Amino acid sequence: xxKRRQNFAAHKGNICCAAxxxxxxxxxxxxxxxxxxxxxxxxxxxxxKSLDSLFNSAVTAVVFNAxxxxxxxxxxxxxxxxxxxxxDKVARTxxxxxxxxxxxxxxxxxxxxxxxxxxxxxxxVWDLRGKxxxxxFRGHSDAVLCSQFSPDGRLVATGAxxxxxxxxxxxxxxxxASFDSxxxxxxxxxxxxxxxxxxxxxxxxxxxxxxxDRSAKLWDIDNFSLIDTTSGITTSSFGFPKVLFNNKxxxxxxxxxxxxxxxxxxxxx
Numbered sequence: 730x731x732k733r734r735q736n737f738a739a740h741k742g743n744i745c746c747a748a749x750x751x752x753x754x755x756x757x758x759x760x761x762x763x764x765x766x767x768x769x770x771x772x773x774x775x776x777x778k779s780l781d782s783l784f785n786s787a788v789t790a791v792v793f794n795a796x797x798x799x800x801x802x803x804x805x806x807x808x809x810x811x812x813x814x815x816x817d818k819v820a821r822t823x824x825x826x827x828x829x830x831x832x833x834x835x836x837x838x839x840x841x842x843x844x845x846x847x848x849x850x851x852x853x854v855w856d857l858r859g860k861x862x863x864x865x866f867r868g869h870s871d872a873v874l875c876s877q878f879s880p881d882g883r884l885v886a887t888g889a890x891x892x893x894x895x896x897x898x899x900x901x902x903x904x905x906a907s908f909d910s911x912x913x914x915x916x917x918x919x920x921x922x923x924x925x926x927x928x929x930x931x932x933x934x935x936x937x938x939x940x941x942d943r944s945a946k947l948w949d950i951d952n953f954s955l956i957d958t959t960s961g962i963t964t965s966s967f968g969f970p971k972v973l974f975n976n977k978x979x980x981x982x983x984x985x986x987x988x989x990x991x992x993x994x995x996x997x998x
Contacts (some may be wrong), residue, residue, distance in 0.1 A: 739767055739776075745789045745805075750797040758800055760788025766802050766812075783810055783819060792833040794840040801843055803830025809845055811857060823855050825862050832876045834885075844885055848872035852887050854899060866897050868904055877926040877935075884950070886935055888923025894937045896950060906953040908937075908946075917955040919944065927973045938972040945972050 740761030750756035755771045766788050768778035780802070790803035799820065803809045807826030810819050826847040836842040842863075843855045852866040852873060871891035878885055884905065885897045893909040909918035921941020928935050933951040938944070947956040 739769075740765060745787050746791050748791045748793060750793040751795060752793075752797045756793070756797055758791045758793065758802075760791045760802055762787045764788065764804075766791060766800070768800070778814070780812060783812070784808070790830045790833045790845070792835060794835040795837070796840075799835075799840070801833045801835065801845075803833050803845055803847075805829045807847060807849070809833065809843075809855075811843070821855075821857050821860060823862070825853055825865070826851070829872075831872065831874050834876060834878055837878055837880070837882045839882070844876060844878070846873035846876045846887060850889070852876060852885065852897065854885075864899075864902050866902075866904070868895055868907070869893060871922075874922060874924055875926050877928055879928050879950075880930055886926045886928070886937075888926050888937055890922040892919045892921055892923060892939070892941075894918065894923055894926070894935070894946075894948065896935075896953075906950070908948060908953075908955070917946075917958075919946065925971045929974050936972045936974065938970045940970050943970075945970070 739759050740763050742762035744759050744761050746760040748758050758766055758768045760766050764784040764786060766780040767776040770777050784804050786805040788802050789805050792801050798815050799811055799813055801809060801811045807828050807830055809823040809830055811821040813820040827849040829848045830845055831848060832846045834844050841857045843857060845853050850869045850871060850873060854863045856863050869889040869891055871889050873887050873889045875888045876885055883899060885899060887895050893907055895907045896905040898905050910916055910920050919939040919942050921939045923937050923939050925938045926935065933949060935948045935950050937946050943961055945959045949956050
């Protein structure tokens, strides 16, 4: 059983989003209904930075870049701001989404590129140096709820309230595949909103999860086909399951409990 280590008031209102820094694993950020982003360090109950005058609506998505020098935050109104910690200022303001920003990711190898999704049904790719939107990917018929870069940074996967999972090629600017429950989509997709996505770190495999149909699915992104479905996922009271791969070692390694690495884990958030 997990042990609660700290419990403290982080915002004046509900927390809408949170993200860990990936460089050291000791830094995390929270975004709230109070229009504020707070940055925290594990082991310290006091925030180390508060961005409390930059946003005009609830902060709904946050993410650090790879070296934790920048943080991107998206709002309920659709505006995205990129904060530069080294220079202690807003580096970029990105306008283009018509409504709530639902996910943000820096490119894994080129941090001057950011992708964002929104309840306006679109995925956008931003060039921070050029201060512009490079491409808008359209194809979902309902709110895009989650996104994820492939490990090589060539593809982006999106999951939406319409139950579809789509793969986009950033180089060609085209949709590569669409997995859904319709006949044209193979009839094997989710039957409810897709709430999380995760690429396997070494193989051409994508995992997706849906709280609506309580399932997780594994997709072969080389052959664009379904590998397997896990049904009956236990979700939280909010019904938003998460999915990830355990990737602490090589594919043949096991952890101290004898569990094979790179297995898929599903849990309620």
